[in-house]
Amino acid sequence: MKRAALFLLAVLSLMGADLSIDVQAVASKFDRLGKTPLPPTLDFHVYDPFRRAKPLIKTARPAAPAPAERVPTVSAVMNGRAFIDGRWVAPGQHIGAYRLVAARSYGVIVERAGRKILLRLGGRKNLLKLKDMKP
Known part of the structure; x- marks a missing residue:
């Protein structure tokens, strides 16, 4: 120069x-x-529109709740067999983690992990959904 x-x-x-x-x-x-020494340069941050933004507040996400255990729904009982979750099941057969022990006229008895549970015929009915359904 x-x-x-x-x-x-x-x-x-x-x-x-x-x-x-x-x-x-x-x-x-x-x-x-x-x-003469040059003045120190400042470290300017250049805006990059493609860089992912850093979160403003770092928060820990809550742990996801354990999935709710799904209980089978009994729709019908006939000739010692039960219609559970869309298929016919005979005593001794398995429905997921449950085993069908007996089929009665009012419901079925299933066993899971050594505990016997009575599942009533029809299961849980949601009247609001039935009322709001259009034919």
Whole structure:
């Protein structure tokens, strides 16, 4: 840079331009500029529209609740067999984690992990859903 400035001044002086600039003063300014340290640069963060934003508040997500145990629904009982969850099941057969022990006219007895449970015929009825259904 210093050479370029000196070269420019030399060319202008040879061309006959009347310059009232002292070449030695300009050269000394360039010398001082090279000796002074530059100010530290600031670390600017450049905006990147494709970078994923950091969350404003870091919160721990609550643990997901354990899935609710699904109890089979008994729709019908006939000839010692039961219609449970869309299929006919005989005593001794399994429905998921449950085993059918007996089929009675009022419901079925199933066993799971050594415990016997009575499932009533028809299961749970939701009257609001039945009322709101359109034919």
